[in-house]
Structure formats: structure tokens, C-alpha cells
Amino acid sequence: MNRLHKLLFIVLACSAQQALGGTIINGREVPPNSLPYMASVQHNGEHICGGFLIKKDIVLTAAHCDIKELTVVLGTNDLRKVKKTMRYHVKKCKHADFDNSSLANDIMTLKLSSPSQIEPIQLPNGKMKIKNNTPCRVAGWGSIMSGGPGVEKLRDVDVATIDRRICKQRWATLPAKTICAGGYPTNKGFCQGDSGGPLVCNTMAVGIVSYTGNTCDYPHLPNVYTDITKFLPWINDPKAKCKIA
Incomplete structure (x- = not known):
């Protein structure tokens, strides 16, 4: 695990039994040129977080990924093949109500x-309801085992949504506006x-x-995501309030 990955992990692990999410466990390598909307969020040319293109000039990511100056890489699934034209400077807008302890409103x-x-990639409308056990997938450049190094080629894995009542039984402090x-x-x-x-x-x-348990390849806790449908007005508001610092 590189230095910035360690920092992201240690900051939260010291305050709660959570780990910042995103590495792909028991998944597969994504074919070249697929999932073109995927973005690598980087600091000093080093991958620290994933993201995804939702408009021609807007990438969505997690608020807890806000570490110093960031750039975004688009247009490649292989981080060894990044060209200068693939890298973008960015202006950050972290949700004004983001809470770094609970990870409530974890969106930027x-x-x-x-x-x-x-x-x-297309976003849902505000009326969309995600049913329990809906088949989905998640992708990233993270490690393929708990505590391991990141990967250079994008990987994804199939997952299914979990009943929120079950998720709250496992996560007593589960924030509102989340999906499990x-x-x-x-073990995926x-x-x-x-x-x-x-x-x-x-x-x-x-x-x-957003986050999961400290030991990621042991199936004792659900994975937690920020629910995009709950933030559509904020995402689409060009004058949305942003959190400073």
C-alpha cells in the first residue's frame, strides 16, 4: 500500500472501525476501452481514489478523497499508459455538510x-428506488487483497444491494443517504x-x-456507498455550497 493510501486508511481507522473504500476484492480485470467514464483521482501523479465522469466537465468522487491538490486522469484503464492529454486540473467542491468522522454526505x-x-455515465432520476438484491458492479484500481498494493489495470466485481435494515444491524452508525x-x-x-x-x-x-470494514476480504460487514439519488439537486446546482477545508 503506498504512502497516500496508508494515510487515507489510517486517518479513519484510528477514529472508527471503518476503512475508506474502493479496492476490488475477488474481481476481474476490465477489458481495454471499457468503462470509459472511470477516472483516476491523483496527487502528484499518484493514484489515490477513483471517480467517474457524469458530465463532459464534471467528475464525481468521495469527499474524503480531498487530499491537497488533485488532478484527474481519464481515457485509460491502464495507469502505466497515462498521456499528458489525459490529465486534467480540477476545481473541487466538497459537500458543505460532509462529516469526516461519520462520513455522512461523502460526495465531491x-x-x-x-x-x-x-x-x-448516466445518473438515475430522483424517483428511482433501488430494490434489495439488485445486481450491480463496482470498479477501481485498488488492491486485490486486504492491505495489499494497488493495481495498474482497472478491475471490477459483481455485487448486490443489501436490505438497509440488515445494513443498519451491522453498522450501528450508518449515515442517512447511503446504499449498502x-x-x-x-467475499466480493x-x-x-x-x-x-x-x-x-x-x-x-x-x-x-465510501467505506467498509478494516478487513475487506472477510464477509462480516456490508460495503457502504453514498446514495447519488439523494444528492441530485446538489450535483446539478452550479451554485452549490462547498465545504471549505
Whole structure:
């Protein structure tokens, strides 16, 4: 695990029995040129989080990924093949009500320095209800085992949504406006070090990778995502309030 991944993990693990999410456990390598909306959120050229393109000039990611100056890489599934034209400077807007302790409202937009030519992923409408056990998938460049190093080629894994009542039994402090999918009671999902990627159900991005248990390849806790449907007015408001610091 690299230095920034360790930092993301240690900050939260010391305050709660949670780990920042995003590494792909028991998944598979994604074919080249697929999932074009996937973004690598980077600091000093180093991948720290996932993200995804929702408009030609907007990437969505997790608010807890806000570490110093960030850039975004689009247009490649292989982080060894990043070209200068694939990298964008960004303007950050972290949700004004983001809470770093509970990870409530864990959402952030990154406005690109110039529009991308890549096709964004579709978002749901505000009336969409995600049923229990809906088949979905999550992708990222994180490690393939708990505590392991990240990968250079994008990977994804199939997961299913979990009844919120069951999720609250496992996570007593589960924030509002979240979705649970993967992890408990399977050994598939995400892990610490690479948050911000999308939970994709029915070809739409419905969630943002937020957090899971410290031991990611043991199925004792559900994976938790920010529920995008609850934040659509904020996402679409060009004058949305942003959290400072």
C-alpha cells in the first residue's frame, strides 16, 4: 500500500472501525476501452481514489478523497499508459455538510479544466428506488487483497444491494443517504485505499464508494456507498455550497 493510501486508511481507522473504500476484492480485470467514464483521482501523479465522469466537465468522487491538490486522469484503464492529454486540473467542491468522522454526505465534484470528449455515465432520476438484491458492479484500481498494493489495470466485481435494515444491524452508525452493496455476506466488494468509484446498477451510477470494514476480504460487514439519488439537486446546482477545508 503506498504512502497516500496508508494515510487515507489510517486517518479513519484510528477514529472508527471503518476503512475508506474502493479496492476490488475477488474481481476481474476490465477489458481495454471499457468503462470509459472511470477516472483516476491523483496527487502528484499518484493514484489515490477513483471517480467517474457524469458530465463532459464534471467528475464525481468521495469527499474524503480531498487530499491537497488533485488532478484527474481519464481515457485509460491502464495507469502505466497515462498521456499528458489525459490529465486534467480540477476545481473541487466538497459537500458543505460532509462529516469526516461519520462520513455522512461523502460526495465531491471535480470540475475539469477543459471538457472531456469521453461519454459520461448516466445518473438515475430522483424517483428511482433501488430494490434489495439488485445486481450491480463496482470498479477501481485498488488492491486485490486486504492491505495489499494497488493495481495498474482497472478491475471490477459483481455485487448486490443489501436490505438497509440488515445494513443498519451491522453498522450501528450508518449515515442517512447511503446504499449498502457487497461485502456481507459474500467475499466480493471493495476495500481501503481507493474510494470514490461508482456503484453501477442497470447501467447507471447510483452510488459512490465510501467505506467498509478494516478487513475487506472477510464477509462480516456490508460495503457502504453514498446514495447519488439523494444528492441530485446538489450535483446539478452550479451554485452549490462547498465545504471549505
